[in-house]
Amino acid sequence: MKDNLDLKTYKQLAEQLKPFTESETNLHNYIVTHFEELTYYGIIDLAQKAKISKATIGRYLNKLGFTGYAAFKRALKKDPGLNTIVSPIDASKASKSKATTLPIDTKDEVQRYVGNVSKLIEQFSHELNVRELERLAALIADKNKTIYVVGPASSRALAIHFSTLLKYSRAEVVLLPLDRGELPKALLGVKQQDVLVAFSYYRFNPVVIDITRFFNSKQAHVTVITNTQSNPYGKYSNMQYVLPSDVDSIFHSRTIGFLFIELLLFLVQKQTEGDDNFEELEGLFKFFGTFSSIDF
Template identity: 25%
Template sequence: MRNDVLEQISHSMKSFTKTQKKVASYIILNAMEAAFSTIGQIANSVETSTTTIVRFCIHLGFSGYADFQRNLQNELKNRTAPSTKLEINLRSDGKDDFIKEIVTQQMENCDTTFNNLNNELVFKTGKLLQKAHRIYIFGLRTSYSIASFLYFNLNRIFNNCELINPADGSFFERITRITSSDVLITISMPRYVTDVVKVAKLAKTRGSTIVAITDDYTSPLSDYSDILFKAECKSSDFHNSVFSAMLIAEILIGICTKQNTQMVMDNLTDTETILRDFDVHVKK
């Protein structure tokens, strides 16, 4: 079930009965309360029966009220401001061991991401990066850390990568150089950054291959991507987790290393010589 519950309710409004429309209106206007109210509390607020609430949820395609409420909570977490996301997580937190909850959430993110991973797409992406004239990588805000990590390591392999950074003063010059022989890797999570989507759109019009790392197939990046890797980004507090997106970055770096072993060895040997000359690392 997709996490666009409120939009689904709005689109289904014409098919509802009179009572169901009252339920729908209440939930749309009081989404936060509905996400954490019992079925009885909602029934009392709308002045209807719990059976009507259950039928309403089933009409929308959910298995019942618990399934509906879980999806509504996830939507509010993924689509709202960090302060609202924190409020939701604090309200839903009934566990004493918060550290264990954080670790469990990240492990679940990792498991879900891995289970959704298509091995053929991973190998295909590796080949596309190998053949690319230039590899552009773009992510902002939380996703900038992933973009920077991916850029640093892919550039050590291919020596033809560019990290797009609006702060370096050459943002527009960089994106105007994107061509059909290039690959653009875009990274963005809810609430998606407009500039990342705009650059993906621009690159698409120029015939570039677009690889997206994002949270869902409903992401605006999916409209322009040739390959999309879905990374779970749920967290136990206010932010989008980067754990799973970093896992995908690690996998792409690993597969590119495996597919280009000699190139990597040659580049690393050259780099090591320079690092020694500049006395970069601490000597034991």
């Protein structure tokens, strides 16, 4: 049994067990695809997601050399490549420790940063699953569904931006509060047909985890937009978008998060064109004098 299990080591162990049964093939494929999320899974979660029995998981892990699922998870947690989320304060300390007394060339630093953001855009474009995004746009455009949106901390800005602009294309859009006293009232009447879009960058908020778990219990659709493969949302989500964010800075960039939102809104708007809220909203803005006139 391996005390420290990374993906490469797992694949080496699994290779020795081939040929797999059909159930083992399903389990193996799921483990490989979701390896970085598995530290957040219980055995029931894994069985449900891989669509196999707990007994099959137990037998398979025994063949790999583990005494059970608990031993398998302990080995996963010892992999230094998993769950290594660096907080801003730690990133700041690391940056200071690398600092030199040489003067900073601001122009070079700006160009380096912008270049790093450009690389994120290229990576996003290359990795994007367009068909999956098209399916998500169709779900969100379906006016028989209520769309719930949530985002904690800095991800709140992403959630507000998305929910605000989505209302131009459709009604029944709910931006969920994170106050545990107010949240239950906002969740009254959630149905299986509804959709939750959860934004969560960097560190994970326990309220958002509970919200995704609640929607999963209702068998509603859950899409998570995050920036790390290793996260606690995977076992509750139907779709997950892991967006690139590392720009060699103390703070991870949300640029791709906003690009993702605006691309998704663009696709939703295409599907709701001719049946949107632009005229009605404009009338409401004029009625309430929401925006200043350009005529003074």
